[in-house]
Amino acid sequence: MEEFTQNKRALQKLKEYDAIENLQASEEWNKSLMKRIESTNPRKNSELSSFKLAVIALLIIINLGFVLRLLISDSSILLQRKTDLQVISKELLINFDSINN
């Protein structure tokens, strides 16, 4: 019985919610909106985003260039060290492979 009453009250509340009156935008609301619009500028989305994208792409390319340069210069330094070690080992009559291992 209690459950039935609760259900009835819940449905009544939902009916009240359904019956909420529709609002009408007032003249004051309209004026205040137009005032806000006057002081607002439309966003220039597409131009700004394409410019931003171009800057980001440029930065990525520059970064990639740096990384590649570092990688290439690193491998050339390693090669240089290897040949230096070979020369030293030859001078000292040491087996180069044993140094490397």
Add this chain to the structure above:
Amino acid sequence: MEDNEILRKLKSGDKSAFEILVSQYSNIVLNTCYRFLLDREDAEDVSQDVFVEIYQSIKSFRGDSKLSTWIYRIAVTKSLDEIKKRNRKKRLSSFGKTLHLDDVVSWLGGGTMPDKLIMEEEKMCEVMKALDVLPDNQRVAFTLSKIDGYANAEIAAIMNITTIAVESLVYRAKKCVTKELEIILKSGN
């Protein structure tokens, strides 16, 4: 004036077209926000935000959906954002209550804090609580289904789902809200 014509004029920066758009959509946007927020003042503020957003981003509207669908989608998103903001405030205020921060603030301000509860919100307090339990998609479908001017097809377009999915969401939401309301009303006794 047709939506396409308004859109073309808006994109070219015609302010009178914006006034026409406001006169065509203000009531339904206001009522959409009101149904979600159940507070006239908040609904008026949020619906203004909706139109400011429309004005600011009209140039980025690609026309993939109808202009009305895009506008209603902004109204729904802004209303849900406001609800989230409110819930965050409520959590903070209940945390404040446990620390008796209200008394401290009142004492610092040299008086009592103004009570912000508005009549409709008080009247619909239980329904609001019950709606809070719903997941966003059920809440949106259920709330929009209660507003004059939204057919299921329009709701489906706004939510980017099928009409059958809308019907199912509304059905499940109604069941869930009724159950939740029963619990709330029972605990209120």
